[in-house]
Amino acid sequence: MTRPKMKLLVDGGDPQETRRVKDLLGFVDGQTTNPSLIAKNPHIRELVASGHKLSSREEMDEYKKIVKTISPLVGDAGVSIEVFSDEKTGAQEMFAQGKEMFTWISNAYIKYPCTAEGLRAAQMSVSQGIRVNITLCFSQRQAAAVYAATQGTKEPAYVSPFVGRLDDIGQNGMDVVKNIKRMFSKGDGHVLVLAASIRSLEHLLYCFQLEAELATVPAKILEQWANKNFPMPDNQFQYKSSGKSIPYEELDLNQPWEAFDIQQELTRKGIEKFAADYRATLSRSA
Numbered sequence: 001m002t003r004p005k006m007k008l009l010v011d012g013g014d015p016q017e018t019r020r021v022k023d024l025l026g027f028v029d030g031q032t033t034n035p036s037l038i039a040k041n042p043h044i045r046e047l048v049a050s051g052h053k054l055s056s057r058e059e060m061d062e063y064k065k066i067v068k069t070i071s072p073l074v075g076d077a078g079v080s081i082e083v084f085s086d087e088k089t090g091a092q093e094m095f096a097q098g099k100e101m102f103t104w105i106s107n108a109y110i111k112y113p114c115t116a117e118g119l120r121a122a123q124m125s126v127s128q129g130i131r132v133n134i135t136l137c138f139s140q141r142q143a144a145a146v147y148a149a150t151q152g153t154k155e156p157a158y159v160s161p162f163v164g165r166l167d168d169i170g171q172n173g174m175d176v177v178k179n180i181k182r183m184f185s186k187g188d189g190h191v192l193v194l195a196a197s198i199r200s201l202e203h204l205l206y207c208f209q210l211e212a213e214l215a216t217v218p219a220k221i222l223e224q225w226a227n228k229n230f231p232m233p234d235n236q237f238q239y240k241s242s243g244k245s246i247p248y249e250e251l252d253l254n255q256p257w258e259a260f261d262i263q264q265e266l267t268r269k270g271i272e273k274f275a276a277d278y279r280a281t282l283s284r285s286a
């Protein structure tokens, strides 16, 4: 297989899975994790099933152990580690977590949600040389806000548009990836598109065609890709979606991030679900 230009990350929370994918592909460029994926980690599941619910400190320590095991398995796209947040978590609190998590491994990217508080935390982070991945992005406007908020970053920031969750509500989620790529082609390249919530081989192939800089993909889909002998989209490839198309918007990337309307119901719901999955692993007193 010729190694694709687009970086491939494993979307998961189990180092064994990352190893398996690496054996299959010969490489893994990076990894993304999130609170739901960490709650599904086999060791954490075992602990919870045996009745040992974790304190929030223990949960952080387990998360740290997981990313420390994954870190040496992957390449320079790094390991994305997500801060814990719910609707009440402020920027300072997210930033404090991000600062700690960034010390866990040498190739960390800190994931903040694409909300006003998350973007404030990202701004603080990039000013201190902390690499960021802005997650739960569902619109071109949110991506424009990420671009504005991360100006001056030493290393490229990532923005993660969530394809599958837009498909789930009857939209063509891949349009958001396409639109952001088009918008960023007029920018200075300091934000890279990391296509996320990839649910099918067709999503993956279209990401290659759109030349997303990175895609994070569940092991299951990467295994399907390998089993088909690593197909790449040719000139005939046409991505088909039954979802409603999302039109491109002309946006001025040089505005301050606060100028963009970043409200998205799916971002709010995503935070709620991550918080619930995280809390389900904790003891009540934690």
Ligand code: E4P
Pocket (backbone or CB within 6 Å): 011, 032, 033, 034, 135, 160, 162, 164, 165, 196, 197, 198, 216
């Ligand atoms: C990765 O950064 C995301 O957390 C992940 O791709 C979400 O995927 P899902 O919508 O399938 O949960």
